[in-house]
Amino acid sequence: MEGGTLRIGALTRHSEVEASPVVAQHAPLLTQAAPHIGHRAIRNLGTFGGALAYADPAAEWPACAVALDATLVIAGAKGERRVKAADFFQGLYTTAIQPGELLKACEIPVKAEGVRQDFSELSRRHGDYAVAGLAARARVSGRALGDIRLVFLSLGDRPVRAVKAEAALQGGAVDDARPAAADAALRAELDPFEDLTHSVAAKKQLAATLMRRAVARLIEETR
Numbered sequence: 001m002e003g004g005t006l007r008i009g010a011l012t013r014h015s016e017v018e019a020s021p022v023v024a025q026h027a028p029l030l031t032q033a034a035p036h037i038g039h040r041a042i043r044n045l046g047t048f049g050g051a052l053a054y055a056d057p058a059a060e061w062p063a064c065a066v067a068l069d070a071t072l073v074i075a076g077a078k079g080e081r082r083v084k085a086a087d088f089f090q091g092l093y094t095t096a097i098q099p100g101e102l103l104k105a106c107e108i109p110v111k112a113e114g115v116r117q118d119f120s121e122l123s124r125r126h127g128d129y130a131v132a133g134l135a136a137r138a139r140v141s142g143r144a145l146g147d148i149r150l151v152f153l154s155l156g157d158r159p160v161r162a163v164k165a166e167a168a169l170q171g172g173a174v175d176d177a178r179p180a181a182a183d184a185a186l187r188a189e190l191d192p193f194e195d196l197t198h199s200v201a202a203k204k205q206l207a208a209t210l211m212r213r214a215v216a217r218l219i220e221e222t223r
C-alpha cells in the first residue's frame with residue numbers, strides 16, 4: 001500500500017492475491033475473482049503479472065484491472081512508464097508491452113467509501129475458463145448507482161466495457177425500467193464470438209444474466 005494505491009508486483013502468485021487481507025479490504029473484487037482462476041495448483045503457480053501480460057480475454061485479472069481503473073507499470077531499458085488498464089489490453093493476447101519491456105507491477109486505487117465491487121462468472125464446470133464473466137464496481141447510494149463500470153471477460157478479444165449499459169443504469173434509483181433499458185443496451189453493444197458450445201445469442205443472454213445479478217448484489221443493503 002502507498003497512499004491511496006494498492007500495488008501488486010508482477011510476480012505475485014494468484015494464491016497470494018486470493019489470501020491477502022489487504023487485497024480483501026482495498027480491492028475485494030480481486031478476492032472474489034481469484035477462486036475462479038483454474039484450480040488450486042494453477043493459482044499456486046500462475047502469477048498476477050503473467051496473467052495480465054498474457055492478456056487472455058477469458059482471464060479474470062484483465063477484466064478486474066479495467067473495472068478497478070488500474071495502472072500497469074511497465075519497465076524497460078529507458079526506465080518505467082505507466083499505462084491505464086483500458087489502454088494496456090489491445091487485442092487477443094496483445095498488450096501495450098513493447099519488445100525489451102517487462103510488466104513490473106499493477107497499481108490499483110483503493111476502494112473508496114460507498115463503492116461496492118462484485119465479480120461473477122458462468123463456466124461449464126468450476127475451474128474452466130468462463131463462458132462469460134463480469135467484473136463490476138459502482139458507487140452505491142441507496143438504490144442509485146454512480147461511477148459504474150461493467151467489464152466483461154470472454155466476450156471479445158480483450159476485456160469489454162459495456163458503456164451503454166452502464167449509462168442506462170445511472171442517473172437515479174434502480175427501478176424496473178433501468179435494468180430493462182440496460183439489458184437492451186447491453187445486448188445491442190456486445191459483439192461476442194460464437195464458439196463450439198455457445199452461440200452469440202446465448203452469450204448475450206449469459207451476459208445479461210450476470211449484469212442483472214451484479215446490479216442486485218450491488219444495491220443489496222446488507223452488503
Ligand SMILES: Cc1cc2nc3c(=O)[nH]c(=O)nc-3n(C[C@H](O)[C@H](O)[C@H](O)COP(=O)(O)OP(=O)(O)OC[C@H]3O[C@@H](n4cnc5c(N)ncnc54)[C@H](O)[C@@H]3O)c2cc1C
Binds near residue numbers: 037129
Ligand atoms: C490448466 C490451466 C487452467 C487455467 N485456468 C485459468 C483461468 O481459469 N483463469 C485465468 O485467468 N488463467 C488461467 N490459467 C492461466 C494461469 O492462471 C496463468 O496465469 C497463465 O498460465 C500464465 O502463467 P504465468 O503467470 O506463470 O506466466 P508465464 O507462463 O510465465 O507467462 C505468460 C506469458 O506472459 C509473459 N510474461 C509473464 N510475465 C511477464 C511480465 N512480468 N512482463 C512481461 N511479460 C510477461 C511470458 O513471456 C509469456 O508470454 C490456467 C492455466 C492452466 C495451465
